[in-house]
Amino acid sequence: AGETSISPISRHFVSCSRWRSSSYHIGNNTIFGLEQDTDMIMERLLQPTEHREVIVIVGMGGIGKTTLASLVFNKARGVEERNTWSGQAPPKATDPGSSSKRSHFDVCAWVPVGQDPDTLHLFSTISIQIGANLDLSRDVAEIKHHMFTFLLDKRYLIVLDDVWREETWHELVDAFPMSTNGSKILMTTRSKVIAISADPASYPHELNPLSDEVSFHLFLSKVFPNSNLNQAMSYPPLMEDLGRQLSKKCGGLPLALVVLGGLLSAKEKKHDVWSSILNSMNWNDNEAEKQCLKILALSYDDLPYRMKLCFLYLGAFREESEISISKLTKLWIGDDLIPQQSGRRRKEDTATDYLNELIQRCLVQPVLLKHKQRSTRVRVHALLRELAISEGRENRFLYCEYSNQAVSEMEMETLSSFGSPSGTQ
Structure with a gap:
């Protein structure tokens, strides 16, 4: 209560909560680029299995792993897609451990992990969302046992977002029963090694860069956040050509596209302005993630x-x-x-x-x-x-x-x- 609020800027874009990362919306309904990925993972998520399965979304930084996981997580627990934000974790459920009447799982939890997480903090995050009421003053082995017991008779969905180390998975896995009731763990990571080792019987879902056309549409949605797509594409051909060149430089990485688009949204929509941006950088890096970092730095350098x-x-x-x-x-x-x-x-x-x-x-x-x-x-x-x-x-x-x-x-x-x-x- 009493917290300052910000104006609802850029709600015309994308879905998926917690910044961190992307399905991409213009208005509330149009999604660019992740429809097929969402459907494929949802099919795996709802498919009956003989044991608890780990489904891993793998891809480079900024490619939209968190957003895809968030879309799937919301869909699985019956939350409308319009309630999500690009590159971010999903909004929290009103009651711990519950979703909506349309949820496919008894309990769900979204767990941001990161580079060097605190194991107790991760268990606390899960406990609150699934309503387990774990005593976190006990040692880790007891906490794992109690969570295991709590989840044993439930169909659960746990999302582990942005896992960097195999050790993190090994520290958590014993808390998740190998249930036969369709329970699933959804993980995102940049590491193919982690993706394969998490569940050798499963196969990773590798997220690929966006196509040039989808990239351009996402880019436009950020350059012109208050316009619909047709209006944004009605600019002179020379501007469109520049826009396509700029969006192509992002290598299909959503984070680079939205940050570059956000940079241009704050500038005059003039040919010489866009040309100066295009000519201001060395765009010759063949690695998409390095190119992305250059674009992020460009936007930072432009700040007062x-x-x-x-x-x-x-x-x-x-x-x-x-x-x-x-x-x-x-x-x-x-x-x-x-x-x-x-x-x-x-x-x-x-x-x-x-x-x-x-x-x-x-x-x-x-x-x-x-x-x-x-x-x-x-x-x-x-x-x-x-x-x-x-x-x-x-x-x-x-x-x-x-x-x-x-x-x-x-x-x-x-x-x-x-x-x-x-x-x-």
Whole structure:
């Protein structure tokens, strides 16, 4: 209660909650690129099996693994697709462990994992969502046993999003019964080794880059967020040609497309402006993920100085965390990142404008909560968080001993990981 809310910018885009990552919507209904993948995984998810199956979505960073998993997760538990956001985890169910009357599973849980997760935190996340009421003060072996017992007679769906290490899976697997009732685990990872080892009897679902045409449509939906697709495509042929060249440079990676589109949405829709963007970078990298990182850096470099600092600040939050907007803006103000504007304009209003600009540029993603019209929390995609940490270190703005050791929501009030901004721009 009492949390600041942000304007519903860019709701014309895509579905899937928690920034972190993408099925792609224009308006509320049109999905680009993931329909077939969604159907294929749903078919596997609902197929009866002789034992609990692990279905793994594998692909490079920024390709849309989280979004695809979110679409499937929402569909399996009976939540409408319009309630999801690109690159993010699904909105939480109103009651732990429950979904809707149309759910195909007794209990469902969405678990953001990340590079170096805390095992107890992962079990806590699952416990809350499935209603297990585990005593987390006990040792891990007991917690696993109690969760195993709780799930034994239930058809369950557990999503483990963004798994980086085989060890993480080994630390969790004993808590999930090898049930014969159609229970499933859905995992996303960049690693083919993890994808194969998680369940040798299953086969990974490899997510491929978007086609050039789908890429262009997704790109347009971000460049012109308040227009329908026909209006966006009605620009002069020379602009369309430039747009197609730019979207093709993204290598079919949704994250690169939405960030580049978000960058251009904040600029004049003129031929010379788009040409300068096209000519400003070395686009010759053959690796799509490296190309994606260049595009993210390009969008970051285009930010005004103070807004850059606000973006870098996000690198201090724990990976996959949902960040309270009211706390974030207070922290920005408290650490003197928000300049005092002339007149009576409050710093709080300027901070909200900064956040909305970061959202429009797709550098930050709003977390859409069920039954709420306005978001009160935001997230950052894993690759963008990595960029914030890297740039923050290079500029001596952010100190983080390990990339996963960022502040948690509970530690926000005593944040001390930042240096003061150098300069008065």
